Amino acid sequence: MKTLLIVAHAPSENTRLMAEAVLKGAQHPDIEQVQTRWIPPLETTPEDVLACDAIIMGTTENLAYMSGALKDFFDRCYYPCLEAKQGLPCALYVRAGNDGTGTCRAVETICTGLRWNWIQLPLVCRGDWKPEFLQQCEELGMTMAAGLDVGIY
Template structure:
């Protein structure tokens, strides 16, 4: 059984909808060989990542940067993961009130340092809330889980 870890900051009802959509997509009934674990960044540890075969990160844009909670996750886990998770498949979604560029750049810099492997371009959900945002996150998570299930990630 492959393991997909979703580490997503969800400080509002809408961002909670995004995290729930990620879990729902990754848990699609046609995907049988993947277990899904959802954690808040302040709860996730390096051990959780070490047990995962892929990771989906979710964050809000906060003052042009990733959420403090996701930054805390990386601060605590970066060095314990550095030599042990190279090549880990990862993806990212950003709930951005503005353009998300600074947030994306910051996470990409850390992921590059960890030598993780992007499975697709980061998904940036820009501007005012759109009822299509959860569907987009669900599709991202489902694609990741299906890739794990098929053995291509």
């Protein structure tokens, strides 16, 4: 059994729905060999990262940067996970009021330092709320979990 860790900051109803959509996709009934855990960034420990086989991070765009909660996660987990988790498959989704560029760049820079491997470009859900954001998040969760399930990642 493999473990997919979702580290998602969800300070609003819409961002909670996005995290739940990622979780729903990852728990698709056809995916049999992956267990999925969603842990808010402020509660995620280095041990959680060390125990996972892949990670999806979710954040809001805050002043063209990631949320403080996700930054705190990286501050606490970076060095304890640096050597042990090189090559960890990762993905990112961003709820962006603007363009999300600065947020993506900041997270990508940290993940590059960790030597994690991106499974796809970041999913950036921009502008006013759209119901299709939930479908996109669900597809992200399903993509990562299905890849783990069949051994692609």
